[in-house]
Amino acid sequence: MVPAPGPRTGARPRRRAGGRGRGRLADGHAAVLQERPCWGSLEDDALFALFRKTEPKVQEIAPGHDPLGDLGPRGQCRIQGLDDDRVQWQVEFAVHQLDGLRGQDDGRWPNEFLSPAMVPLGGGLNGMVSENRAWVALPPSCLGRPGEFDGPTVVDASVGNKDVELGGERGERDRTALARAVVRVANGTLRQLGCKDSLADPGKLPPVSRTTPTQMDALCGIKGLKAPDAERESLRRTRVTSGQGGPVRTCDLTHSGRPWSTSVRFMTVEDPQLAKIFSMAAMTGGPRIKGTKGYGTLTPSRAVYERTCRTGRAVFLVEQRQSDRGYTLPRELLPAYAESEAGRLGCGPVEMKMPAGS
Incomplete structure (x- = not known):
């Protein structure tokens, strides 16, 4: 995943941890954050599908255009699932434009996000998902006409090692949750950028291919x-x-x-x-x-x-x-x-x- 740059204004990423009085609910679920993570993108059901019985901690840099750059909007959101203050699970969302002019994204990014472990999101979406990686392209109608060497602006999501696949019911559950989450973060990104467009929910995912x-x-x-x-x-x-x-x-x-x-x-x-x-x-x-x-x-x-x-x-x-x-x-x-x-x-x-x- 291509990391988003730090803010040039000197501002620090916002941090939202458990805080006082948050603990666990009676059913064992993590207490709900007062603000939706990833610039208001993830509602409680999507968050719980990702983190289940851990308490989320959020760090984010809201997407925006870099006034000193030429590669479109960038942003980053990291959510960690904590259990007794120890990180049990982590997902990172990144907003960035894939580069065609300099060839910076023709190696590592395809290796992680275009592997045969990925399947199409369906539902008319331009994107793919596996158990631990997902991406979806933002509509060009929102971002302006792309240049000759401009790749798509994407929101991608990374969870742990790309080569570790659990399979079975757990793997299918993780895949479905990640597909829904990356699309919701993409819609939150569109709102943050002032776009009226929105993406539909993912379609029914094809079965994962096997060797x-x-x-x-x-x-x-x-x-x-x-x-x-x-x-x-x-x-x-x-x-x-x-x-x-x-x-x-x-x-x-x-x-x-x-x-x-x-x-x-x-x-x-x-x-x-x-x-x-x-x-x-x-x-x-x-x-x-x-x-x-x-x-x-x-x-x-x-x-x-x-x-x-x-x-x-x-x-x-x-x-x-x-x-x-x-x-x-x-x-x-x-x-x-x-x-x-x-x-x-x-x-x-x-x-x-x-x-x-x-």
Whole structure:
């Protein structure tokens, strides 16, 4: 998550802790805060769904435009769940514009918020959620026409380690609560910025995807996308984004099925504004990939290709994160991957010429 900057005026974040006389209610629930957290966004039901039987403590910097910056509104809200003054649970909400001009958000943010553990929020919302990460884009109609390299302004939410998934009933409950909370904080942000727009509640969330044995002759379920013989041992398990109509489709190939052991990531960014966060990588990330209707770059560990599809720009990415035999898969697999995915999006065929190299 990209942290929001501290206020330039010297003001400190507001702190609202339990305070005198707050304790616990008779049913064991935490006492209710006198003010709604995150600039008035979270009502009691949303707060309890997140924190249940802990008492919330809030620190926040209300969203606003940085007069010395050029990246849109920023804000931050951290809520900690306390039990006997010890932190048992924490969620951080951040308001920020994703950067496409400098390439600052094409690495860590996609790794956390565009993984195959995420599912689309549904309900016409541009966003995704997992048990411990969520994000939703604010409507451009509120914030003005975005520039050529401006990614969306988002509210994102982080809870603990992104790779820890409980699953089952508890995981589903956490996922639902986080989806509702990030949308409510987004609506509170819109009000704070003076916008009349508001976002609808999330739709019914698709089931979470699970890892499955890799089809070596159809990587990520794509017929004809074959794993090289030398790399098959490191690509034994596959996990693909579930749900339809989301802003991104991500496929991770791993040795063991554990997120932190991802060997290769394939990603198709279908939302045109979200695709802008890879603009610099596609233009200046390395030796040029030439195409008749697109362009991209190639490095040993990542290949990025951008082209225009029916709904605007789309990005196709192959990233190799670990290997015992050298980093060759981006070069080998991007052409077939982009060709298939462009066909799925209705903007094929894709013709590209990879840069010279060994």
